[in-house]
Amino acid sequence: MARKALPDGVIGTLQRLFGHDDDRSLLTKLAGTLPLKRHVLEPGSNVSKRSMHCDNLIKNMLALDTVFNSQEFVCKLANGEAKPAEISEKIQAAKARLEKKMQAYAYWVDRIDSLEEVLTSATGFEEFALEDRLSIDVRGRSLDTGSPYALRAVRLLEQVEERGRNSLLNADQLNEKAWALYRLGVHEQAVELVQQAVEIEPAHAEAWLLQALHSLTQKRSAQRERALYEFEKEQAEPLSGHEYWADEMRDAAEDRMGAALERHRHVVFHALKNWPMTQDSGTKRYRYRDQYEEVRASCIDWLFALTAPNTRCLSTVPDWMCGRLRF
Numbered sequence: 447m448a449r450k451a452l453p454d455g456v457i458g459t460l461q462r463l464f465g466h467d468d469d470r471s472l473l474t475k476l477a478g479t480l481p482l483k484r485h486v487l488e489p490g491s492n493v494s495k496r497s498m499h500c501d502n503l504i505k506n507m508l509a510l511d512t513v514f515n516s517q518e519f520v521c522k523l524a525n526g527e528a529k530p531a532e533i534s535e536k537i538q539a540a541k542a543r544l545e546k547k548m549q550a551y552a553y554w555v556d557r558i559d560s561l562e563e564v565l566t567s568a569t570g571f572e573e574f575a576l577e578d579r580l581s582i583d584v585r586g587r588s589l590d591t592g593s594p595y596a597l598r599a600v601r602l603l604e605q606v607e608e609r610g611r612n613s614l615l616n617a618d619q620l621n622e623k624a625w626a627l628y629r630l631g632v633h634e635q636a637v638e639l640v641q642q643a644v645e646i647e648p649a650h651a652e653a654w655l656l657q658a659l660h661s662l663t664q665k666r667s668a669q670r671e672r673a674l675y676e677f678e679k680e681q682a683e684p685l686s687g688h689e690y691w692a693d694e695m696r697d698a699a700e701d702r703m704g705a706a707l708e709r710h711r712h713v714v715f716h717a718l719k720n721w722p723m724t725q726d727s728g729t730k731r732y733r734y735r736d737q738y739e740e741v742r743a744s745c746i747d748w749l750f751a752l753t754a755p756n757t758r759c760l761s762t763v764p765d766w767m768c769g770r771l772r773f
Contacts, residue, residue, distance in 0.1 A: 481524035546630040550596035617647035658717030661710040668703040
């Protein structure tokens with residue numbers, strides 16, 4: 447016979463407060479943390495004292511977990527341990543994720559009436575691309591054109607986030623969440639997640655791949671910025687405000703370029719060493735061949751740069767030329 451749920455246990459409390467017990471695994475975890483421990487009837491118990499303060503604490507912690515997707519940070523908030531700078535950083539990160547999710551859902555909300563018309567009149571899916579025929583409803587709220595495929599990334603992200611509410615994510619799950627965020631355009635948070643993944647599993651191929659692709663993107667972006675402000679400086683009148691502004695912006699771009707190159711050098715060798723492979727008829731092949739060639743070329747460029755004359759590796763031109771011939 448199944449044991450009856452205690453009225454003030456985890457399940458009973460959730461049913462009383464929300465009418466369901468969907469978050470029982472999460473609340474069971476939170477019940478063992480300091481904020482809620484203060485409200486249990488006895489140590490080691492999940493039975494809480496019924497009070498307005500305890501109810502508010504449970505409601506607030508569950509609500510904040512849906513925003514931040516981090517029990518650790520929610521507990522810091524509940525304990526009053528979170529600093530204003532950390533709160534601001536977490537808020538901005540959550541805002542970026544939620545805005546991307548909203549845009550992905552809004553794409554289809556704004557086009558759902560048009561979708562009915564297209565599907566009703568369609569004769570064959572081989573004749574057209576669906577996104578070319580969809581029109582935005584006159585009440586459409588999308589801030590940009592969006593993508594019909596972004597919703598897949600959102601759903602994947604939400605699935606991984608839900609798993610993370612009940613248990614710690616492993617390296618594969620962190621990587622999965624990172625790729626979903628990256629496809630939604632939340633790049634910095636994605637990179638932080640794959641960095642966590644390689645701390646758990648240092649040879650995680652997909653995690654190093656994402657870092658390498660991001661570092662290449664950052665490097666190219668910094669190069670374009672630097673070239674733009676160099677051009678602006680050339681076009682400016684000498685000693686003018688325009689020239690002064692271009693100088694400052696170019697210096698800032700140089701700093702970003704330096705940081706991008708440092709990050710690029712740090713990840714490309716790891717990415718090349720652990721590049722994802724597939725087995726086809728007994729033969730191993732590199733996946734994402736174009737990106738592989740680009741990362742490989744970057745590694746060779748770095749090796750030449752590191753062994754150039756007057757560096758710590760090789761100090762003379764003949765030594766450097768011999769090194770080049772060996773490559």
